[in-house]
Amino acid sequence: MARNYYAPTGGHSLQTELLTGRAVFTEAYAVIPRGTMQDIVTSLLPFWDKTRAWVLSRPLSGFAETFSQYIMEVQPGGGSDRPELDAGAEGALFVVGGALTVTLDGKKHEMRPGGFAFIPPASNWTVRNEGSGAARFHWIRKAYEFVDGIEVPQAFFANEAEIEPAPMPDTEGKWATTRFVDPTDIRHDMHVTIVTLQPGAVIPFAETHVMEHGLYVLEGKAVYRLNQDWVEVEAGDYMWLRAFCPQACYAGGPGNFRYLLYKDVNRHMKLPRR
Template identity: 80%
Template structure:
């Protein structure tokens, strides 16, 4: 409304960014070639002073929409996570139906299609990364699963108040990125400033919290996205009254590049 004041929680710094749900309006949507009845919100992209290893979209596909050539970059691997509606991913001639909580991993150079055969719009995250091949290691195979079929792994010493739902075995060196779901019960905390080499993308799925990003405390809630550059200190307090959950991306299991 033209009568409203300019207020909001959006923050963009050299160490982190916060894109709150309130700014993800129609005016900031994007479109992709060879996708039908589809729009998206770009949450991150490789950019000087911003994300370096990944891009992340929120895709919104109307009934009947989708693409027969979703990915145009043969070097890109992908992770899909469904929030609303239903999508069908056809890979190597086999259909896989993903509903809310559904997760799919798409290896690089895959021939796949995606369609919404349902009656309501489907909304899902699509995380893309240029796969870093290692001589002697095969690329990981595709797989599809739902978070409900995975038992979250509790963080030691937290009585289960802080737990991680892992879609990939951390010891599987074929994977160079992990996408997980992190859950905090009300009042649970990260009680120290995590400072590490992994870059992060965090999308809040549920609840609210106060997150420590570099030197700042920032309130976040369901629908917000955070980007954290490598080594940005981070911690949080889960605010309740329900669980605080977020979808987490990080780059893993590879040597540090010594040249650009």
């Protein structure tokens, strides 16, 4: 089944538009609406050609603590032969538009919309747009938490279309998760998944847990409970939730509500030292 993945294209607001928007930034969560992802807020990165990025989250006091997430837009012929400058960083790529060629250890991998890649730390990789149109993809970066006696996970490539979603128990398949990584694989310290809620489906309780979240809405719309507030979100919006922020959801339809989800997993909690 063909999927629709929303991706920003930039542009500018007109002088005749109202200032009122849906952007929210609190101590517990943030909502970055798709309308804020304009040309004026893009960033350029070292050693990337014909490329710009929308930075959705970054490690910052009072904001994301475990990860950073970009939406990358690469024009034809663009890309990078030195995409990652931090040898300790792992990465997850998810393509939402166009075609992307990732070369890892000399082997080319062609990625299309729905394509996913896990890139371990200290990997030898490059990325290029060899197509005729812009390529857009999410790039989630995290400092890998090494554990003595546990191997670093290997790189792999997949596509959402090849993975059967796992339904949540007692939901008749109305709430399901597409998992790119086996949740029992302790080598991984982050999970990037796709959550799908059919029209009328709900997350029926206020989830309150230690995992930090980044949620990018790929398709549809919903009303999301964040801490003490209900907020409306739609395709192209981004949400950050700090650890223990209560969350719930109601998918209003008319189509499926789907989002790309990041969370940190499988490691002890860091303890402060004096």
